[in-house]
Each structure stands twice: as C-alpha cells, then as structure tokens.
Amino acid sequence: MIAAALMLACLAGCGREEKPVVVVYTALDEMFSRPILARFEEQTGIEVQPVYDTEASKTTGLVMRIINEAGRPRADVFWNNEIAQTIVLKQKGLLEPYASPAAEAIPGPYKDPEHYWTGFAARGRVIIYNTDLVDEPPASILDYLDPKWKGRAAIAKPLFGTTATHAAALFALWGEDKAQTFFRDLLANDVAVLAGNATVRDMVASGAYAWGLTDTDDANGAVEDGLPARWQFPDQEQDGLGTLVIPNTVAVVKHAPHPEAARKLVDYLLEPDVERALAEMRGMQIPLNPAVDAPQNVPRMSEIRTMAVDFNVVAAQMESAAAFIRREFLK
Amino acid sequence: MTDRRTPRRVFAGLTLALFAAVCVAPLAALAWRSLFEGGAWHLDAWRAVLAEPRQWTLLANSLTVSLGTAAASLLVGGGAALSLQYCPRLLRAPLGLLLCVPLLIPPYIFAVAWLDAMMRTGLLTPQFVAESVVSPSFGLPSVILISTLSYYPIVLIFTGVALRRFDRRMLESARLIADPLQTFFVVRFPLCAPWVFTGAGFVFLLTLTEYSVPALFQVNVYPVEIFTELSAFHEVGRAAALVLPLLAAGGVVVWAWGRWARPRQRWLSHSGRAVEGMPLGWKRTSLATAGCLGLAGLALGAPLTLLAVRTGTLAQLEAAWSDARQEILTSLLLSVCAATLLTALGFAMAWLARDSARTARLFHWSVVPFLITGPLLGTGLITLWNHPGPALYVFETILVLVLACAAKYLYFAYQGERVALQELHPRPLEAAQVYDIGWIRRGLRVAAPMTAPVRAAIWGFAFILSLRELEATAMLAPPGITPLSIRIHSLMHYGPGAAVASLCLLMTGLLLAAGCGTAVLYFTCRRVFHAYH
Secondary structure (H helix, E strand, C coil): CHHHHHHHHHHHHCCCCCCCEEEEEECCCHHHHHHHHHHHHHHHCCEEEEEECCHHHCCHHHHHHHHHCCCCCCCCEEEECCCHHHHHHHHCCCEECCCCHHHHHCCHHHECCCCCCEEEEEEEEEEEEECCCCCCCCCCHHHHHCHHHCCCEEEECCCCHHHHHHHHHHHHHHCHHHHHHHHHHHHHCCCEEECCHHHHHHHHHHCCCCEEEEEHHHHHHHHHCCCCEEEECCCCCCCCCCECEEEEEEEEECCCCCHHHHHHHHHHHCCHHHHHHHHHCCCCCECCCCCCCCCCCCCCHHHCCECCCCHHHHHHHHHHHHHHHHHHHCC | CHHHHHHHHHHHHHHHHHHHHHHHHHHHHHHHHHHEECCEECCHHHHHHHHCCHHHHHHHHHHHHHHHHHHHHHHHHHHHHHHHHCCCHHHHHHHHHHHHHHHHCCHHHHHHHHHHHHHCCCCCCHHHHHHHHHHHHCCHHHHHHHHHHHHHHHHHHHHHHHHHHCEHHHHHHHHHHCCHHHHHHHHHHHHHHHHHHHHHHHHHHHHHCCCHHHHHCCCCCHHHHHHHHHHHHCCHHHHHHCHHHHHHHHHHHHHHHHHHHHHHHCCCCCCCCECCCCCCCHHHHHHHHHHHHHHHHHHHHHHHHHHHHHHCCHHHHHHHHHHCHHHHHHHHHHHHHHHHHHHHHHHHHHHHHCCCHHHHHHHHHHHHHHHCCHHHHHHHHHHHHCCCCCHHHHHCCCHHHHHHHHHHHHHHHHHHHHHHHHCCCHHHHHHHHHCCCCHHHHHHHHHHHHCHHHHHHHHHHHHHHHHHCCHHHHHHCCCCCCCHHHHHHHHCCCCCHHHHHHHHHHHHHHHHHHHHHHHHHHHHHHHHHHHHC
C-alpha cells in the first residue's frame, strides 16, 4: 500500500523537464505576476514554474527559502516586490551578476552598479486616510507622533515587506538614535501595529483607524473599490523628508539550474511593456523607465519627492532595525 | 528457531528504518544545521535566545493560548457531549455529526471569516467595528475563542466515546444511593475524566504549535516567533532554540497522558450497555437541543455564512474551482499518500511496540517533529534532502511534502494504533499463536482486521490533517506543485476577498467530503469487523 502511494506520488514529479523551464520565486502578488509570467510563456515557449509568497511572510519567506536552498538552488530568478531583501541576498553571495541589455533605461539609483539586481515598476509609501473621519489629512509620517492622532493611526508590523524596508530606510537616513526615538514615540502615541499593509488599508477604509501608512498598490485598491479612502504621498513639501519609493527587483540566483532561461526572463521583466502592464493593473506600479507611457492616474517618478537613501545602506541597516523593532514591538 | 525470528527482525528493521527516515533524520539535519556553524559546534545562539527576558512573555502567551483553548474546549466539547445525550433520540446522530464538522475546517479559515467580518465594511458597520469589535479582537481572547471553535470537537469526540463505553448499570447503582449531582461528580466524571482530558491534551498540543490564528490576530506565541526568526532574521540557530520551551510544555503533557490518562482509559470498556440520557422533561430537552444547535450555528454556520456572503455568486465559486483545480488535485494526492504512509507506519510501529517497552519509549519521540513547528521541520527536510543524486527524486517531487506531513503527524497515527492494539482482546491472538501462526501474520491477519475501524478513522484523520497542513509545506513545495492551503494563504491579502472566501469554501467542501468518506469507511469497517466476530 505504501509502495503504491509513493509510486503515485512519484508520478506527480515525472515528465516535468520535457520542455525548457524557468523557476521564479516571486513576492509580487500572484494576481499581478501571474499574467505577466503567462505572457512570457506564450512569447518564448519556456514553461514558468512560479513559487509565490504567502501574505504572512511577504518576501522574507522566499528569501529564507533561497538561503535554505543555497547548497543546491531550485530558483532561477528572484522577482522581489521590494529591494532590501534582494540586497541582503547579494550580500550573502546568493545572486549571480547579469547586466541585462533591457536595464539600460532604468535610472542609476534603481539598479546595482555590479549588476546583481535591477529595479523596475516601483511602489510608493503613502498615507491612506478615511474620508469620513479625516478632513485635513496628515502630511508627514511625523504626524504619527502628534497627540491629535493618539490611538487613531495604524502602521504595519515593521518586520516584514515594505514596512521593514521603510523602517530600515529611516534608520539609514536619521541614524539609529533618532529612528529608535521615533519608533518608541510612535508606540507611546498608541499607534496600532497591524499584521500587514493590506490590513492597514482595510482597517482605515472600515473606519477603525483614521489613517495609516501603506503602499500605493494597496491604497489604490481601496479607492478603486469605492471605499471611503484616499491617499497621498507623505513629506512632499520643499526640504521635506520625501517618500520612500521601493522598486520591484529582479535577480538571477547563483548556480541557477536554468541560467539561460533565467536571463531571458530577466530581460523580459525589464521590458517597457511589462512596466506598462504593471502600471495598468490594480496595483498601479509606477514605471521607473521614463519612456514608459503609463495611464494618467499613475504618478510619474518626476512628480514625486523621493526619500534620498542609498539602498545598499538601507539593506545594511535591515538587521539592526529589525532587531530593535522586534525588541520594542513584539513584547 | 533462528529462521522463525528472521522475518520479525526484517519487519522491525524496516519499520525502524522508515521511522528514522521520516522522523529522526530531519531532526538530526536540523540539529546539525542549528548547532554546527562555521566548522564548529556551538550553543551561542541557544544561550543568547534562552537568556532573553522576553522569553517569559512568549511562554506566558503560548501557555495562555494553549491552556485557555484546552480549558475552553473542555467546557464546550464536554458540555456539548453531555447535552447531546439529552437531545431527542432522532436528533442525536445528525447533531453529533454537525458538531464535529468544525474539526474538519482549518482554524485559519475560521480566522479569515471572522476577521473579514470584523474588518470590512458591508458585513458589519464601521461604527460597530471601530467601537466594539476590533480592539478586543486583536488579542489572546480572540485566539482562544477561534481555536476553541475549531478544536472543541476533539473533546466532544473523546467525551462521546467515554459516555458510549459507560456501563449504565454503574450509574443505576449509584443513583440508588446518591442524587444526580453527586452521581455525576463521584462516579461519572472520574471514570470519564481520562478520556475527556485526553481530548483536552490533544487540543493543548495542537494549539501549542498553531501558527496561523495567533499570527492573524497578532499574538506573539512561540510558533510566530520561530517564523519571525526564520523569515525576518534568517536565523536557524535562534529559531531552533525557541523550540525548547515547546518541547518542554508538550513533553509534560505527553508524559502526563502516558502516566495518568492512558492506563485509566481502560476503566471504561465496551459493555454493550451504554448510558442513555435521563429523561429531563421537554423544557430541559429543548434547552439541550437549542444549546447544541446554537453551538453548531456559532462554530459552523456563522463562518460558512460569512464566507458564502463574501464569495457572492455561484459563478465566483465555479471560477475558483476551475482556477484552483490543479492545486486541489495536488492536495488530494498529497493527502492520500501521506495518510496511507502514516497509517501503515503507525500500525507497524504500534505492533512492534506492543512487545517491547523499550521500542515503545523510542517511538514516543515521534511527537518531536510535531512540536518543533512546521517551518523548522521544513528547514530540516531541506537540509536533509536538497542534495544532488537520488535525494532529488524526493526533494523535487510531491514526496517531500508527503514526508513533511508524515513526520508532523506520525505521533497521532502511532498513538491511535497503539491504543487500538492495546484494547484488542488477547484471545484471538493467543489462539493464533497456539495454531503456530507467525508473528507478522498474527499482526497482519488477526490484529489488523480486528482494529480496522480504528485504522479507517486514523486514515481519515491523517488525510484531513494533511489536507489542511500549511506551515511545513509552504517551506517545501517544489516549483509548480502548490497545495490548496498554500494557494489560499498566498491570495489572502490581495484585496479580492471573494477569491479567498471561495477557495476557503472549496477547501471546506473537500474536507467535508473527506470527513463523510472517513465516517463511511469507519462504519463499514465496524460492520465488517462485527461480522468477522
């Protein structure tokens, strides 16, 4: 009986290498990445085997898989929906440099000078607010500390996803002391720490909290659903902090089992058509390639005051920022 | 003589080898990975983690969730089992089955349904959400409530078994000299307690290692902390150190069960004279029936209704079905293979342990892969199987998921088989021995058929647990092989609540079908077994 069951199980794994294959670990939401990858399959005939991340572990779960599998990688390409964890993988020596010709149009700050990773299709960190509860929306992330908002604002747990990157960016920008004080004061002002950015969106839209910090894709979803919510970029005034713009990143995994197909997929993902498609979707990703003609409702990079941070420094801050956050937030 | 012992040795060797491959090897790989770093053995990470003062908070949270859920399940499940006895006879069986259904549904589906109801406009008004529900919902009480609604059927089943075995003559004798309350506390409860507390112990173990509900409700318990260590810090050593309190707490429960509950379970054996509910009058009967119906409504009706409302239309359900067909097939294949392996290995281990206390003690360690939580078990399996060569036939196929489920749930299959074999009447086995039937044939031709109903139940239970499994398989699923539980979790936050809700409904449908199949299998086996007698 065992033998029969196990043979049955083996059958599931048979015959999977008949046509060219590329394995991609993608942290971008499945509903957005699936059609993009399907089009690659149509165009090239290469079968894409995606592994998606779960919400709870956004990005970091896949990074852990790549680290665990380092001895014999299964993934060919890592398509991350943010940047810091990709740089962490580079620092751990788990990525392969690849200078894609399609990366030439991407601006310098959003690609690795050593070609280990390339950014595309970004999301911005935005303030989402409930229009029934807020007349004058907060303009800065420093408003988290305003007693006016005590117990009425929310933030995602800054240990995962783009919120973790944002926290590390503040550590990089302000230095440890100021950043730690900011987060301690934020907790002292009874800011609600929620499970993820989507939860922040849902809770603000439902009226449980007046405003919160989330990403453009989540915020746009609430607006498209007709919920009583609007969003805006924080800290856009002259000499302001600026908002953190976090690109998707794509990289070839070191010792990838299918390197040729991996490079083809990287080239494809960096094409203007992909950035345009991602901009047209509900996630409303902001194209980094200035030549991409995005829909009118999608913000242009030239119109956003972005936070002036070096992503390599941000990635270097990830561990110390996360250690502090764990200490202070997970008591 | 030597010749006669050879098949037994081969059987023992094969069983021990399979036990080692399924249970011991992933643990050894994990221990090696967490303790052997940079070419030397060290315990630095373990010392650092266990010295942190916040461990006390984690321990308190974990124990509060587990003990709270076990205690609440004891009250709800035990109360429901007693109430069922006083329901009208015609309603007892259908109500009993209905009350058991929540066990089939993974706790994260309940959590999704309740969270969805609380957080989204449309189902509950924003004012209601803002003022009364949200704040208390994100905490320990919610986790205990949701977990209780998911796990109380375990206590219900164990209490039901105890009540069915209770010889009514004992109760009638007691009633001659004592009032009903005294009879309950002095006779009925002490005799049923080993079974009832066994159920509560199972609930304790399941909630101790539960990740999804505390994570969704933001309660920091050990499984959540282990996941955070792995995914935010990539620290296998620190994560592995965090299992020590889980092993200690789980070990105490397993030890207490072995020392106290298991020997006393034999106090109640099938007498064929089960207790019937005492006539209470129509008012109290109506109250008992209403209580059972209310519990079924809260535990099953409400979340399913919420999911159905969120799903919206039948077309959405059809779309989810056609979209997730591959994942459903993968889940079914995985569950069939895992349940079959678990049942066969569990029986082999129990048959071997029947004659050797030392072997039985060794097999008790099969609880460890369950207690170390899914992500760490997954890490151990990756370390073990991700190597070039034949290991890849395991790692690159669904086999690695089968092994993950088998390792995680082997303890339950083994204990189920063991209890069944211990309860077996010795005469048929002695008769077989007298007729010079060999040790293996006695197991396969006499013991196995006589315990077939239990095996059917174990197979069904293992199938359901494997179908629900998430934490270990999420770490291991080979590219292109995605079980349904992972699909649900990967879609969970994307906004289209209808997609998640419809997949949850599909999963519920699959689990209900599996539950019905198990019930049919169990009753068929029982009928055949009686005929065999």
